[in-house]
Amino acid sequence: MTQNEKNIPVIIVGGGQAGLSMSWYLCRENVEHIIFEAKTACHSWDDERWDNFCLVTPNWQCELPGHPYKGKDPHGFMVKEEIIEYVKGFVNSFNPPLREHTAVSSVTRHEKGGYRVIANGEVWHAEHVVIASGAYHDAVVPGYASAIDSSVFQLHSQDYRNASQLPEGAVLVVGSGQSGAQIVEDLFLENRKVHLCVGSAPRVSRFYRGRDVVDWLADMQFYDLTVDNHPLRDGARDKTNHYVTGRNGGHDLDLRLFAKEGVGLHGTLETIRDDVAYFLPDLKVNLDDADKTNADIKKSIDAYIAREGIEAPVEAPYEPVWLPDGRNAPLDLMAAGITSIIWCIGFRPNYRWIDVPVFNGGNKPVWRRGVTDAPGFYFLGLPWLHTWGSGRFSGVSRDAAWLAGQITGKDVSVA
Template sequence: MNTIKQTKLEAHYDVVIVGGGQAGLCVSYYLKQANIHHVVLEKEPELTHAWRCKRWDNFTLVTPNWQCLLPDHPYTGIEPDGFMKKNEIVEYLDGFIEKLHPPAILGIHVTHVAKVGDQQFVIETDQGTTYAKHLVVAAGGYHTPIYPKLSSPLPDNVMVMHSEQYFNPEQLPEGNVLVVGSGQSGAQIAEDLHLAGKKVYLSTGDAPRCARFYRGKDVVKWLYEMGYYETTVKDHRYSEEVRNSTNHYVTGRDGGRDIDLRKFALEGMRLFGRFEDYKDGKLIFRPDLVKNLNMADETYNRINAGIDTYLSENNIQTDEPASVYEPVWQPESEVTEIDLAAENISSIIWCIGFRPDYSWIDLDIFEKNGYPTHHRGITIDPDVSFIGLPWLHTWGSGRFLDVAKDAQYLSKYIVQHLSLDIRDNPSSSELVNI
């Protein structure tokens, strides 16, 4: 656990940052440089809590270590092309926190935020009330775990958990396990259980996949060189809808490799289409397993083909020739119903995502889906900004790669915005140096 010298809640700040993950801390870094009076409010007893307590034991980054570029704190280890394990990620973050010494309060829960007048927020917490000129929401977008509505209640003897509650196979009772969802968490948790010798039943979805290595290099490195991580929401073919897209599944485990669900099926994993319901002792799935596997493989091959084109157009030679993935396994039929008890399924892990919960923010800045309306994190209220959301601005946003760039942009905006307020109200504070 990181140890910091906590500050006390003051009556007023220029900026209040809600959330003490890497995104909020990056904003704090730049605000400290600009001498802006601010505080980081974190509801958990430690900063960067999710990395410590909401990742399974064998978790690794899926992007290489060289992409870890927090402000003044790049990765400096001996494996820049490797993938940090959970404990190494925590050590990396602790090093950043030690450098930063952020003005933070831990274990404080923000219960309500509203605006008083045109330029001031009243921020209520379980430790008192404070006021701020600018609000930075760095609480992420993954708040409420999603559980499906079932026609029948699951038996009491079946252990049920969400992905954030899974740590290791030893948690689970004897018997087989159903993992629902094949996004990054679902695919990697299924792999973790499969490698541990558990009989895994995996309900797939429409998550895409990509190769770990291709043409002699990590695919992430190729995509970085091709400029993909600089693709903005505005420039993406799906525009704003890309923010709702599912990440490609791949793993950094054991030095990094593909996750090929078809290969797992050859080794005994049972694959099904999208989960539909549990009713009268039966687990029900859609007849779309073939479609889901094919779509994932099409994305895999499309990304590799894009790399081939890039290499050809730039006359880049590699020792590894171009190739196309050919399925190593095909389902004999679409199984849409199985008996829970007969299959000896004693545990279910839901890996179907989260919903945002900004109910504590009493401001008219949200869309119908619960996400804020914003441009590069700046909302339709110029005194409120968000940081750390996927595709906040680019594909690299929300990752260790570009969270510092997003934070620097927002912090510069905040400093300039506050300086305008100061000039309009010269008695309220001293002018900051931009």
């Protein structure tokens, strides 16, 4: 044993909503533990979201353990400041053993059993370790970005705050997932000329037949569907989230409507060479596929309404408001007046600091409901860890209760 090594039954790595939820259950079960958080409990909501960010799921789905949403607008969408207040309120509700500004640099197996964890230079020994640091660690930016003319300002979506931080001129947004589509709208509302590289992200309507689509899907028990029962099985974890927004009460994000109103739409970005952007010829396919996903969701709601005999207003099928002309012309950044690029193409997980045999050949962690083959080693808060809500406010409590049961060896009820 290393000299001055400290012992504790459970270490949680990550003090976000997942790690805090784990702590809540361990506190309730009187299990001694500690949370190591490299920054602060609310840092991702404060430091990695744009100013006009808001939830895309209704407030009633915010169900952290012992801390459900109690505001006046359960069917609304909390904005950035309200989200931060909600998370801080959760922290204050039970005073977790949280060490902020404490980065974990290494997790290895301990020769006495359990795990050795090094945090801010201190050495700890724990029988159980819960990795709750998320999956969004390293921002993805393509290698060719470094060859783009230095006069073009570049940043990743996690660093975007508002239009005023960008130089005057047009903006190229790369990626049409949740962040990309919402940032396009944010820029468009500030009267910026925007070009969007449209990828394969699906879309969903905000409201359908008189209700938020989320309400319908909840009634249909979609959010109780486990990854084991999902048609894609583990492949569900690799699917891009549907784009939609909760801004100003919530509405659809229709990329075709953006195009009709002046946003330049292009296919998937293939490369940028000599300051000219080249695209795959997939714009029509990507738009059509996104619309098909939305239509399929509506059809499933229609079937549920009919099956249950529910009275609900009928809506006409969606009709595209804009169609691409089939051209796939390259885009000269300088000629188009593009002075900024925002990369909205996601993140890669970074688990290089974990030396425990819980990863597959693709360096992805392997678990079943967060439990790995390494005794006492767990993951929490990842997308589709167990259900759709596993990486969100709506489902992390259930997952944390389950893992608390694995640690304590008894059934732990969900708060």
